[in-house]
Amino acid sequence: MVHDRGIGTVSETGQKRKIPIREYVDLLKRYLKTQxxxxxxxxxxxxVGIGMQLVNPQIIRYFIDTAQSQESTSPLLYAAGLFIGVTLLQQVVSVIAAYIGENIGWIATNQLRGDVAAHCMKLDMGFHKSQTSGVIIERVDGDINNLANFFSNFVITLLSNLLLVAGMLVLLFRENWLIGTGMLLFVxxxxxxxxxxxxxAVPHWGKLRQISAAFYGFLGEHLEGTEDTRANGATGYVMHRFHRLLREWLPLRMRAFFGWASMWITTLLVFAIGNAVAIAISYYLWHKGLITIGTVYMIFYYTELMAKPIEKIRTQMEDLQKADASIVRVRELLQTESEIKDGPGVPIPAGALPVQFEGVRFAYDDARSTLEQISFRLEPGQVLGLLGRTGSxxxxxxxxxxxxxxxQEGSIRLGGTELHEAKLHELRSRVGMVTxxxxxxxGTVRDNLTFFDDSIGxxxxxxxxxxxxxxxxxxxxxxGLGTMLESGGGGLSAGEAQLLSFARVFLSDPGLVILDEASSRLDPATEQRIELAISRLLHNRTCIIxxxxxxxxxxxxxxxxxxNGRxxxxxxxxxxxxxxxxxxxxxxxxxxEEMLV
Incomplete structure (x- = not known):
């Protein structure tokens, strides 16, 4: 058994897991190497910002001690000017660093989002049938948004704040070992x-992401089908489910919030204890004459300043706890493999394609076979009429x-090539389907016809x-072709949408055309137009109707x-x-029609 040091997180099932440190490192390397x-x-x-934060308290100490020991105001003016200059420069540096960090995070998360979206597009239909569109969107966008800070400045900010704390401890030890030891114990x-x-607090964020994905998946599904929902009087059921999901979401959100609040309150209490320790030790050393008033103020300033990096470290850890759950979910999605593997690339010939089924058996999941012992051959250029009852x-x-x-069994050949031996993109470019x-x-009419392929004139x-x-x-x-169309085909008649789908298929110049109930939505006049077009467009193409x-x-x-599948x-x-x-x-x-009812 291999034990790997990791950070605790929660999977979609709510079980705590360990993310190996190397996975964080690999993720950062992969998406930050170009930046x-x-x-x-x-x-x-x-x-540079750390250096200026460490210098400023020294300037203040000099100002206070000089004001007590000298009558001349020149050193005080120089110290005040230097303090103001360093403070302003520090703010400029902070703004530039924030801009660069956000840019790094934006580029990295977009690259990851693109990889996850492309991976989802490659997954087989079994995956997409088991996931609602809302769940997939939440995983592609919502989870990855939680990683923005992780990519932008998590490691650098964490290390810089640790370095800032270390620098302050070194300077405090230089002043006196007692105050240095006290602050070290406090840190x-x-x-x-x-x-x-x-x-x-960590376990609740994974559950929160899970219920969030379920809610948006449900919402997206029913917003898309709002016409059917209202037409069939199912609005009450949808709203019942809506409120039930919200009731499940609220306690998880509250637990996650209380987890965050507990960290925030703990931080406030710790800082109060730190200030008390600093004041007590400083008073003792000043009372003994070991330090000046300026040094007392410098120690207090450093103690107050120390709260900032510790608070940032806490925030980074809070962001990491959100990222933990998202990293697990993104990793699980990227590790989901399609059951449809790309072939080695055996070419499919040009022109009309022969189709051959040999002893094909297929079943969805473990259900009863949908197709059983299907064997037939369709010659190049032939048209096959495929008939059967619904569900056959x-x-x-x-x-x-x-x-x-x-x-599950048997083989399918297209143009003499086994389907699993061809590249998927080539296969699907040689088979056109109208549903x-x-x-x-x-998008425009042109975009809808070419699927955004600018190479088609x-x-x-x-x-x-x-x-x-x-x-x-x-x-x-x-x-003309540049006219914008609405998503879902608003403004188009059923016949016009169907004819556009025909044009899409034939623009790809396939060798096999499948018309799946393609004329079922057409009025007689439009159907007559499309029958005439099909006669010309099926020239030198095999067709299954x-x-x-x-x-x-x-x-x-x-x-x-x-x-019944046979x-x-x-x-x-x-x-x-x-x-x-x-x-x-x-x-x-x-x-x-009567026989196929």
Missing amino acids: RRGIVALAVLLL IFAMYAIQYVRQF GKTTLARLLLRFYDP QNIEIFQ DERIMQVLSELGLETWVDSLPN IAHRLATIQRADCILILD IAEYGERTRLGADADSRYSQMLRLGM
Whole structure:
């Protein structure tokens, strides 16, 4: 068993853990290595500030002792001017150091935030199905915000304040061993007392972050679905859950606050004890004639000044206790591995792609198999009509082709390449999918069509829109392709949003196109326009059409009917239509919509 010295923290389960010191060091190295100049400048400024803080009490002592022993005012004026100059310079240095520190923290946290966001984008659908968007946002943004001070100046500020305390102790020992010893014991006692109280406050911050993520996840989910919530009279239930989460949040927030308050009160009491010790020892030494009045004031000044670095050390430790919980949560997120591993990079050929399933079995989690022993082959350029009742596995089959999930058994080939051997980005660029639910992002029409890819020119965009019959619609917009669209598609009809999704897919020039109930939201006129466009755009492309309506699959070369995750029927559309005993033939006679209810 390996024992590693670490700092206590709390995981999402509320259990106390130890974060090895090396993890803090590795985190700082990784995200601060590009800012060495800023860190060096910050360290120099803080050292200069320490020097000026140590010098000022010496100037005051000189001023007081000189005022008592000399009649000339010149030395006093020089001392006063020097004190004012050093104080002003110290403030300038503090402002510059604060600016540099904040800049360092902002850059480092943004880099970490980018890494965490990119990692979340790479995780498989199983992860995203198990987490609400609000929880993910809280972990990507809220937890990392808590690390801003940790990155900006935690180590440097902690070391500089320790150095400041050490410098004051050295100067006090130079004056008299008794006052030096007294203040040294006071510092040791103060550090111990603050650290002792801190251990009772630490556990509550991890729980607080957890309930915060749960609350914002719940809030985001129901704000997105506010129309359904109100339409179905579920507002009362949502508000009940809202208040229940707040009731759970409040006691955790209070415990965390009391933990912070206990540290603050402890600090005040410790400082009061320190002042009492300094005054008592100073009076004793002055009464014995061992020190001057100026030295008494200097000792008291140093004692008051010592409260500042100790308070900052306490604040740093408080920030660290917040960072502890966030570091654990960020680390756990970054250590979450996707079940979908990127392939070695076997290329997928250009043009229309053959599709082959061989003995594929797939189940979500440990549930009953959604697909069982699926085997078929679709030749390049062919169109497959995929039919089946709701829940028969049609959409799941399409998700497997995009490697949103991997089958538990069997293999899937696209263009002769095993899916798990291809790079994910190449695979998904060669497979285009249009679904019933269309995501419209806040951005221009151009951005929504190209997914913010500036390399796709307007000429190519207009060519695709023209083939889809959307050029008149784009020309009617106030700024054409530059017209801003609202998030969620506000201002667009269902047909226009669906047509934009078609344009997105065909701009990527895929070799396989999957239409998942793609015409289900279209009115007859719009559906007719899109049927004409599909005929042109499917040239030299393989296509899988998932549909409930017969009109949608009239162009299909083959028909595959799924029933409870198994292939109930597969063959050429014309042959199955001519076979009176086939399921497809029965659909033609009785109506596909009735048979698939």
